[in-house]
Amino acid sequence: MLKILKYSFYDLVRSRWSYAYFLFYLGLGFVLLFLNNDVSKAIITLMNVIIVLVPLIGTIFGIMYYYNSKEFTELLLAQPIKRSSIFLGQYLGVAGSLTLSLVFGLGIPFLLYGLLRSDAIFDFSLLLVTGAFLTFIFTALSFNMGLSNENKIKGFGYAVLLWLFLAVIYDGLFLMSLIVFEEYPLDTFSIVATTLNPIDLSRILILLKLDISALLGYTGAVFKTFFGTQQGFFISIFMLILWTVLPIWRLIVKSKKKDF
Amino acid sequence: MKKYGLTLLIFVVLHVQEVCGNTIEVCQTCPLKSIKEGIALASDYDTLLVKKGTYKEFNIIIDKPLTLKGENYPVIDGEKKGEIIRITSDGVTVDGLFLINVGVSYTTDYAALRVVKSENFVIQNLVLEKLFFGIYLEKSNNGKVYHNKIIGDAKDEYNSGNGIQLWYSHNVSVDRNIVQGTRDGIYLEFSDNVTINNNSSTNNLRYGLHFMFSNHDVYTNNIFENNGAGVAVMFSKHIKMLDNTFRKNWGTAAYGILLKEINDGEISGNIFEENTVGINIEGSNRITYSNNDFIQNGWAVKVLGACYANEFKNNNFLNNSFDISYNSKLNDNVFDKNYWSDYTGYDLDKDGIGDVPYRPVKLFSYIVNRTPETIVLLRSLFMDIIDFSEKVSPVFTPDKLLDANPRMKRTQ
Numbered sequence: 001m002l003k004i005l006k007y008s009f010y011d012l013v014r015s016r017w018s019y020a021y022f023l024f025y026l027g028l029g030f031v032l033l034f035l036n037n038d039v040s041k042a043i044i045t046l047m048n049v050i051i052v053l054v055p056l057i058g059t060i061f062g063i064m065y066y067y068n069s070k071e072f073t074e075l076l077l078a079q080p081i082k083r084s085s086i087f088l089g090q091y092l093g094v095a096g097s098l099t100l101s102l103v104f105g106l107g108i109p110f111l112l113y114g115l116l117r118s119d120a121i122f123d124f125s126l127l128l129v130t131g132a133f134l135t136f137i138f139t140a141l142s143f144n145m146g147l148s149n150e151n152k153i154k155g156f157g158y159a160v161l162l163w164l165f166l167a168v169i170y171d172g173l174f175l176m177s178l179i180v181f182e183e184y185p186l187d188t189f190s191i192v193a194t195t196l197n198p199i200d201l202s203r204i205l206i207l208l209k210l211d212i213s214a215l216l217g218y219t220g221a222v223f224k225t226f227f228g229t230q231q232g233f234f235i236s237i238f239m240l241i242l243w244t245v246l247p248i249w250r251l252i253v254k255s256k257k258k259d260f
Numbered sequence: 261m262k263k264y265g266l267t268l269l270i271f272v273v274l275h276v277q278e279v280c281g282n283t284i285e286v287c288q289t290c291p292l293k294s295i296k297e298g299i300a301l302a303s304d305y306d307t308l309l310v311k312k313g314t315y316k317e318f319n320i321i322i323d324k325p326l327t328l329k330g331e332n333y334p335v336i337d338g339e340k341k342g343e344i345i346r347i348t349s350d351g352v353t354v355d356g357l358f359l360i361n362v363g364v365s366y367t368t369d370y371a372a373l374r375v376v377k378s379e380n381f382v383i384q385n386l387v388l389e390k391l392f393f394g395i396y397l398e399k400s401n402n403g404k405v406y407h408n409k410i411i412g413d414a415k416d417e418y419n420s421g422n423g424i425q426l427w428y429s430h431n432v433s434v435d436r437n438i439v440q441g442t443r444d445g446i447y448l449e450f451s452d453n454v455t456i457n458n459n460s461s462t463n464n465l466r467y468g469l470h471f472m473f474s475n476h477d478v479y480t481n482n483i484f485e486n487n488g489a490g491v492a493v494m495f496s497k498h499i500k501m502l503d504n505t506f507r508k509n510w511g512t513a514a515y516g517i518l519l520k521e522i523n524d525g526e527i528s529g530n531i532f533e534e535n536t537v538g539i540n541i542e543g544s545n546r547i548t549y550s551n552n553d554f555i556q557n558g559w560a561v562k563v564l565g566a567c568y569a570n571e572f573k574n575n576n577f578l579n580n581s582f583d584i585s586y587n588s589k590l591n592d593n594v595f596d597k598n599y600w601s602d603y604t605g606y607d608l609d610k611d612g613i614g615d616v617p618y619r620p621v622k623l624f625s626y627i628v629n630r631t632p633e634t635i636v637l638l639r640s641l642f643m644d645i646i647d648f649s650e651k652v653s654p655v656f657t658p659d660k661l662l663d664a665n666p667r668m669k670r671t672q
Contacts, residue, residue, distance in 0.1 A: 052641050171642035175627070175634055182631040190636050203640060212638075214536045215558040215581060217512050219633050 004076070004086055008093025012065070018097050021057065025105025033113045039120045043127060046106065047206045050131045051199055055138040056163055058098060062142030063159040065094050067152050077260055087143070087255045091248070095139040099132045106131075123209045130202035133240045137198050138163065140247035147254050170197050187222045194223075198243045201236055281327075287311035295320055295328070295336070302326055310334045310357065318342045318363070325351035333358045333387065338372075340364065340390075347375040347400075353382040362391040364419055371396035371421070375403065375429075383408065393421035394442060397429040405434045412442035414465045422470075423461070426451040434459060444470040445487065452476050459483070467492045468509075479504055490515040490535060499525040509535045516557065519544045528552060537562050538580070541570075550574050551671065559585050559625070568592040574671050577601060577620070581638075584620040584661070587629040591661040595620065599667040607668045618666040621657040623650035 012018050028049065032042040069090065076086050106128065115121055142159040149155035174193050178186055194200045207213055208227055213220050226232040284306055286298040295317055298308045304324050312332040318341045322328065326349075335358045338344040342363040345354065352375075359372040371393035375381050381403040388394050394410040397403065405424060414420030423439035425447045426432060434456045439445040445461030448454060448471035460483040461468040468484035469491040471477070480502045484491050490509035493499065499522060506516035516535035517527075520542045528550040532538035538557040539549075543566045553576045554560035560580040561572075570593040577583045578601045597613070605616035624643045628635050637643050650657060 048639060051639075168642045168645065171637055171640045175637055175642070178634050179627070179631050182633070186633045190633055194636060200640070204636065207638065212558075212581070214510055214512050214514070215638060216635050217632065219635050221512060223636065 004089030005092050008090045009097055012093055012097040018101055022101035022105045025102055026108060029106045029109030033109055039113060039115055039118045043120060043123050044210055044212060047127060050127060051203050052167060054131050054134045055167060055199060058135045058138030059142045059159050059163045061098060062094055062139035063146050063156050066143055066146035074260060083255045084252045087251055091140060091143050095136045098135045102131050103128055126209055127206055130205060134198060134202060137243045140244060140251060143251050144247050166197055166199050191226050195236060195239050198240060201239060205236055281305035281307055283307045283309055285309045288313045318344050320345045322347045322352050323349050325349055327353040330356035335360060338362050343370045343374060345373045347378050347381060350379045356385045358387045360389045364392045369393050369421060374398060375400040393425060394423040397426045397432060399428045401430045403432050405437060407436045410439045414441055414443050417443055417465055420465060422447040426454060448474045450474060457481055462486055471496060489513060490517060492518040493522055494520040497523050501527045501530060503529040505531045506535060507533045511536060515540045532557055541567050545569055554580055573597055576670050582622060582625040585625040585629055586621050586658060586661060589658045591658045595663040597665045597667055598663050599670045603666050612668050614666040614668055617662040617664045619654060619657060619662045621661055622647050623656055626657050
């Protein structure tokens, strides 16, 4: 597995796309900090980007890599290598290189602008951790889509649809149900609905750490008493891990059974 | 004629006496060692000069028109036993003292300096520390509270007092005071025709400025910063608030200003910066808001019900999360010629006024007003999308609530 991981990883790290992705974050970080020079404010803007873009890039990159390296995968399958290690290796290679681009791309400008001296370092690391989680989650989901669909167009479509669902449609349904059931106490419902979607969960986790959480008012206070405690924090991390592990587990099971 | 002459003579004599009143010195090495003794000895219109030193006294009652003047800030230490100075006579001046350690009580409002039913008082250049209530004016008119510094260390609302409190006191000028770390910085109740200028009220536990049932008051050039709940003004008429700064009142229940039942006022030239809510308006009518700057607030203006005939003109709305929040479909308020940083229209005839009206109420803020729980979707992509679609074709937000002449550039 490690060999395949190493191969995929080096292959990707050397590819143009990884560089483009890395340079994009690098540029974004520098521009943001150049424009307002305030680390904690840049983090808010960055959050918007990370919540939308990181899952999207993870999805598209994952599915593209899966279909592109299909022939190579079939070649590997002919060798005496465990199936799980082939797919897991590829998956970790993709997710790892994306995460690396993200972490270095954003980390370098922030470090240069004095992140270590500001007290925003914890918020920033939370941002990177959730970004990494989102990369791992959405790459795994897209690999699943690829594995389930032989047809490239179909697989690609489903993967993007899944991203669209979690990033946009889910919130729409969430909003609808909040409005429809506004007569009922909705605190528990909104906490549960938030934890079930990794994008919403990351958004709330970051928001609550920032000044802007004062805008959330009463609902924010309810959220803070839940997520602010150690238990709440562990539950949300646990949910993110679950979101990562479940697709990987399905990836392994599915790849073992699949007839290539 | 003779009668008038006599009156004039008496008048002149009285004034000469006032000007030439004796000066009595109080110091640690003088014959007079305490302020109380000094007051007892002094006759009307004398000046009591308190030299540098520490005087452990409380319940000092000034019951005749005296000038109590400190030299090099003598310390009067109340040793937490009660009130320090109480003025019960007209025409008293207190100047240049350092009052410390006021008693804390749950039944009596001990103040560092209390003025009771007196007129023409001047309270200036005092420094107050470790206090319960600071300067407390009770049914006292025509006075001046000038250039005092009040530094409290309030921790809980229930056992702390207000910095400067006016209760049934009219025609008072409160000028150039610095108040910090008290419960309410400046508190007015039933006090009319009061002018509050150039004060700084910061880091107070509850409100920087709090007034109720006080009409015809003017506030200019004050700074209210980082107070627990900002500034609250309630149930008052004909209030003018000009050129004040409201900053960093940030918290789940904090406001730049909370207006409740305020009618016929004028709010202009103020700066509202980084408050959770810039102005929270409830049941306030016929108020003109002009030339204010709303910068980086959560909500710049939050309107909650029954606000009619208000005018918002020539204001700048810069980078607020929400510009206006409105909870009804009915709108009777006018928005005209404001600058909105979120405005994306164009100006083809180059007259500085955008050609497309601006709608300051976003769909999201409308939804949040209806169902407060939906605020959890703050900064979600879905919200940006529906906000955009609502901007293109308004369906839910009040269609008459718009600025027909939005400015292209910030008004200076």
